[in-house]
Amino acid sequence: MTIRITCINKDNGYHENPNLAISHLGWINEQTRETGKNTRLEIYDWIKYKNGYAYVKDTFGNEAKVITAETYNGTKYLKTEADNSTKNNLLSLPEC
Template sequence: MAVRITHVHVEGFPEDHQHITSYKWTNEETNGAGTSDKPAMVEWIDVKKGRAYVGTGSSRVEVGVVHPENAAPYLRTHAEVVPISVV
């Protein structure tokens, strides 16, 4: 199953991956939608082998998990820059 991440919720400044607290997503196959906190989304992709992406059509880009040393894992697109809405 794959979901499209449509929004991120950021708490704090600067608006970077360290301050993302949750992700809003849609499942276009089932027309389902939901919100997942950062740890749950990281686990879903990294451990449960779920798939996530941002954008649509030719602008669709896969999302993966980054495991930095001495920090919590986080999500990042496989492209340079893909805008998504911050709420």
């Protein structure tokens, strides 16, 4: 299954890595029109262990693949692969 991440929710507090502030991600399967909202860790596990594919699309239609990452102390988070944009693709999404 492939999903497009459409929005995010962030928790409060200081985060050395701003991607760790993301608590939930809203998504849509553009083929079936199914939508949902899952925690950062649920999406992380789905991508890493179930070979799920997620991406972010900007206003110009450019897509950036969402990938898994871990901090030096093992905290799991999501980010996008490097692309032509200098902005943070996930953190630029609207709140759900």
